[in-house]
Amino acid sequence: MKRLAALLVVAAFIVPALAAAETWTNLPLVDHNCLEKVKADPDKHETSCLIMCSKSGYGVLTSDGTWLKFDKAGNDEALKALKATQKMNGIRVTVTGELTGDMIKVATLKID
Numbered sequence: 025m026k027r028l029a030a031l032l033v034v035a036a037f038i039v040p041a042l043a044a045a046e047t048w049t050n051l052p053l054v055d056h057n058c059l060e061k062v063k064a065d066p067d068k069h070e071t072s073c074l075i076m077c078s079k080s081g082y083g084v085l086t087s088d089g090t091w092l093k094f095d096k097a098g099n100d101e102a103l104k105a106l107k108a109t110q111k112m113n114g115i116r117v118t119v120t121g122e123l124t125g126d127m128i129k130v131a132t133l134k135i136d
Contacts, residue, residue, distance in 0.1 A: 045120050048092070048128070050136050051084035053102060053115045059083075059091055067114040071106055074115060078103045083128070084119060092123065098130025105135050 052066035055077035062069040066085050074082075082102040083093035094102060098121065106115065121130040 044122075045131055046123055047118065047120045048084055048086070049118045050116045051086060051119070053082060053106075053117045053135075054085050054091065055082055056080040056091075056093065059085075063089065067116075069115070070113045071109060071111055071115055075103065075106050078106075084117060091126070093127050094119075094133075095121075095127055095129045098128060098133060101130055101133040105133060109135050111135065 052062075052069070053074065054062055054066055054069060055074055057077040057080035058069060058073060063085065078099070081093055082099050083091045085091055098119070102117070105117070109115065116136045118132075118134050118136055119128060119130055120132045121128045123129075
């Protein structure tokens with residue numbers, strides 16, 4: 025019984041460590057407020073609008089039209105990157121993190 029309990033404790037630490045980070049490359053960064061408006065052509069979405077709509081939350085739009093939203097850390101990273109970029113529109117990003125449901129727990133975010 026002690027052996028089983030010890031094995032379960034070890035497994036509890038190993039399983040989360042095995043959760044692999046995924047990478048999404050060169051996907052449009054879109055805020056939730058403008059999602060439906062820009063879905064057809066997200067590259068026309070202006071950086072100033074992305075910054076203005078930051079409180080609605082950010083995510084990426086996949087090639088099949090799925091919007092994967094960011095966690096709070098990802099939203100903070102996206103806003104920081106947007107404020108630093110010189111690009112006026114067509115913001116595409118590479119994101120690494122863990123996907124749970126429709127939310128990415130962002131580890132890194134970089135404007136392409």
